[in-house]
Amino acid sequence: MNKKTIITALLALVALAGQGQTFTPIVEDSIDFVITGTTTSSHDNVAMFPCAPIGEIVKFPIVDGKFKVIGRQPRHTFIQIGDNIGNDLRFIVEETPTDINLVTGEVTGSELQQRFIRCQMRERDVDRVAKPWWNSLGDEEKDRIIDMRGGRLPDATAKDSANFLKFEDFMGDRKALVRQNIRENKDNIIPAWYLYTDHDKLNYEEMLEFMREDAAYAHHPAMERPWKVYWGLLQQMSITGKPAPDFEAEAPDGTMHRLSEYTGHGQYVLIDFWASWCGPCIGSFPFMKELHATYKDRGLVFLGVSCDKDRNAWLKALEKHQLPWTALLSPARKGDARELYGITGIPAVILIAPDGKVVSTDLEGEKLKAKLAEIFHE
Numbered sequence: 001m002n003k004k005t006i007i008t009a010l011l012a013l014v015a016l017a018g019q020g021q022t023f024t025p026i027v028e029d030s031i032d033f034v035i036t037g038t039t040t041s042s043h044d045n046v047a048m049f050p051c052a053p054i055g056e057i058v059k060f061p062i063v064d065g066k067f068k069v070i071g072r073q074p075r076h077t078f079i080q081i082g083d084n085i086g087n088d089l090r091f092i093v094e095e096t097p098t099d100i101n102l103v104t105g106e107v108t109g110s111e112l113q114q115r116f117i118r119c120q121m122r123e124r125d126v127d128r129v130a131k132p133w134w135n136s137l138g139d140e141e142k143d144r145i146i147d148m149r150g151g152r153l154p155d156a157t158a159k160d161s162a163n164f165l166k167f168e169d170f171m172g173d174r175k176a177l178v179r180q181n182i183r184e185n186k187d188n189i190i191p192a193w194y195l196y197t198d199h200d201k202l203n204y205e206e207m208l209e210f211m212r213e214d215a216a217y218a219h220h221p222a223m224e225r226p227w228k229v230y231w232g233l234l235q236q237m238s239i240t241g242k243p244a245p246d247f248e249a250e251a252p253d254g255t256m257h258r259l260s261e262y263t264g265h266g267q268y269v270l271i272d273f274w275a276s277w278c279g280p281c282i283g284s285f286p287f288m289k290e291l292h293a294t295y296k297d298r299g300l301v302f303l304g305v306s307c308d309k310d311r312n313a314w315l316k317a318l319e320k321h322q323l324p325w326t327a328l329l330s331p332a333r334k335g336d337a338r339e340l341y342g343i344t345g346i347p348a349v350i351l352i353a354p355d356g357k358v359v360s361t362d363l364e365g366e367k368l369k370a371k372l373a374e375i376f377h378e
Contacts, residue, residue, distance in 0.1 A: 021227070021231050023219075023223065023224045023227045023228065024219065025219055025220070025221040025223070025224060026219040026220070026221075027074050027221055028074045028075035028076055029074065029075060030072050030073060030074050030075070031072065031073070031074075031075050031093065031094075031095055032070070032071070032072050033070070033071060033072070033073065033093045033094060033095070033097075033098075034068065034069070034070050034097045034098070035048075035068075035069040035070075035081065035091055035097070035098045035099075035100065036066070036067070036068045036069070036097070036098070036099045036100075037066070037067055037069075037081070037099060037100040037101060037102055038065050038066050038067075038100075038101050038102070038103075039062060039065060039067065039083040039085075039087060039101075039102040039103060040065065040085075040103055041062060041065075041083035041084055041085045041087070041102075042085075043062060043083060043084040043085065044061060044062060045059040045060055045061050045062055045067075045084075046059070046060050046062060046067045046069065046081055046082060046083050046084075046102075047059050047081070047082050047084065048060060048069045048071065048079055048080065048081045049079065049080055050073065050077055050078065050079050050080075051078050051079060051080040051090060052077075052078040052192070052193060052196045052197075052221070052222035053222075058071065062083070067083075069081055071093075073093045074093070074221075075093055075094065075095075076092055076093060076094070076189050076220065077092075077093040077221075078090055078091070078092060078093075078192075078193050078196075078222060079091050079092075079093060081100075081102070082102075083102050087102040087103050088102075089102060089105070089117060089120055090116065090120060090193060091113065091116070091117075092112060092113055092116055092189070092190075094109070094110050094112065094113060096109055096110040096113070097109065098110075098113050100117070105117055105118075105120070105121040105124070112188055112189075112190070115184075115185060115188070115190060116190050116193075119177075119181040119184075119185070119190065119194075122177050122180075122181070123174065123177055126170065126173045126174055126177065129170070130170040130173075130174075133166065133170075134167075134170075137163070141160075141163060144156070144160050144163070145160070145163050145164050145167050148160060148161075148164045149164070149167075149365070150284070150287075150364070150365045152284075152286075152287050152365065175198075175201055175202075178194050178198045178201070178202075179202075179206065181194055182194050182195070182210055186215060186216070186217075187216055188216055188217070189216060189217045189220050190217070191210060191215070191217045192217040192220035192222040192223050193222060195210060195211075195217075195222070195223060195226040196222040196223070196225060196226060199225065199226040199229050199230075200229065200345065204233060204237070207229075207230050207233060211226065211227065211230040228344055229344045229345070231342070232342035232343065232344035233342060233344075234342070235339075235340075235341070235342030236341065236342035236361035236362070239340075239341065239342070239358050239361070240358050240359075240360065240361060241357060241358065242357060242358060243264075243356050243357055243358075244259060244263050244269075244350075244352045244356055244357065244358050245259075245340040245341065246258055246259050246260045247259050247330060247336070247337040247340055248330075249305060249328035249329055249330040249337060250311075250328065250329045250330075251326075251327065251328060251329075252315060252318060252327055252329075257328060259271075259303075259337075260356075262301050262303060262326070263352050263356045264354075264355060264356030265354075266299075266354045267299045267300065267301050267354055268299055268300045268301065268351065268352065268353060268354060268359075268375065269300075269301045269303060269351075269352040270291075270300060270301070270302050270303065270349060270350070270351055270352075271303045271305055271337075271341075271349065271350040271351075271352070272284075272288060272302065272303070272304050272305065272325075272347060272348075272349055273305050273306075273307060273337075273338060273341075273343050273346045273347060273348040273349070273350070274304060274305070274306055274307070274346055274347050275306055275307045275308050275314075275346060276306065276308050276310070276313040276314055276316065276317035277308070277313070278346050278347065280346075280347055281346055281347040282317075282321065284347050284364075285321055285323065287365070288302075289323075289324065291368070291369065291372060292324055292325055293324075294372075295372060295376060296324075296325075298376055299354075299376070300372070300376075301325075301326070302324075302325030302326065303325065303326050303328060304323055304325055304326065304327045304328065305328050305329075305330050305337055306327070306328070306329045306330070307330065307331065307332045307336075307338050307343075307346060308329060308331060309331045309332060311329060311331075314329050341361060342361065347364065348361075348364075349363045349364055349368055351363055351368075351371065359371075
């Protein structure tokens with residue numbers, strides 16, 4: 001058995017194990033904490049709130065440029081303190097008192113707290129250049145950059161391309177910092193923050209590197225979402241190149257249908273996972289309608305599979321957006337279509353070959369457009 005075969009087999013085993021995984025956070029005892037600091041803000045107060053996930057905001061007064069934040073939270077909770085002029089920093093709840101200059105990042109406190117602040121100050125160095133440039137752009141220019149990222153700007157100009165490349169450079173710098181901050185802190189809980197905020201920007205190899213059950217941060221409460229995404233990714237890796245998992249879903253007229261009615265019959269099948277409440281899903285419809293018009297008579301079957309729990313909301317969305325392809329409903333629940341395909345975020349597109357095997361689970365925008373052009377020899 002060669003190395004590639006061994007790796008593929010291991011991935012399949014891990015993915016199958018991941019399907020039954022349930023994240024169990026370790027919530028530590030609540031402790032009293034104190035964070036004092038200074039700021040140049042002219043506002044009356046600073047705002048503090050748990051930020052992974054976001055919790056209730058509590059305000060504390062600023063007096064002569066100084067503030068004192070006190071509270072009680074589970075130990076190692078991530079909290080954010082901001083002075084309302086953009087000097088926001090995240091902290092780790094600990095017994096050791098912390099003193100911070102919100103403007104300069106000068107900090108005294110535990111070694112862990114100091115390391116966390118240093119990580120964030122590196123990000124500020126990038127933001128000092130990136131944010132003024134971004135804010136200098138008009139709304140239309142920003143929208144065109146976003147459309148280019150999603151592969152939805154067919155009339156891109158030279159200026160659009162230049163803006164896009166600059167934006168990607170800044171994003172690349174930011175991603176590099178996230179990777180650095182995680183790798184330098186694998187012996188503590190700091191990576192839990194960066195995996196909570198940036199797991200969707202990491203590639204498969206990086207997720208495989210960082211998502212370790214024996215890591216110091218593995219069961220921090222902020223890790224629930226990263227683990228779900230990771231297990232979904234493993235599931236997608238395990239089904240790629242394999243027969244598409246079958247599932248049952250409901251049509252608008254109430255009849256039930258199986259995916260196998262459409263796959264394995266000599267045509268490619270594209271599944272678009274979406275929901276009525278998903279803004280990016282709705283925003284992708286014009287692009288998807290263009291692809292449908294181009295390929296519907298050339299051997300590509302479109303299926304729109306909604307994850308809506310509210311059937312009426314789904315039907316209203318179908319009426320409103322007039323989707324020209326087959327519509328099915330597979331509400332989010334245990335063993336649903338989304339779980340079978342490792343879908344942890346929507347919109348998501350699955351492409352299935354004429355023989356019924358999964359071609360890809362990660363196509364969107366320009367990647368999807370290019371893949372279809374390749375398949376249909378354009």
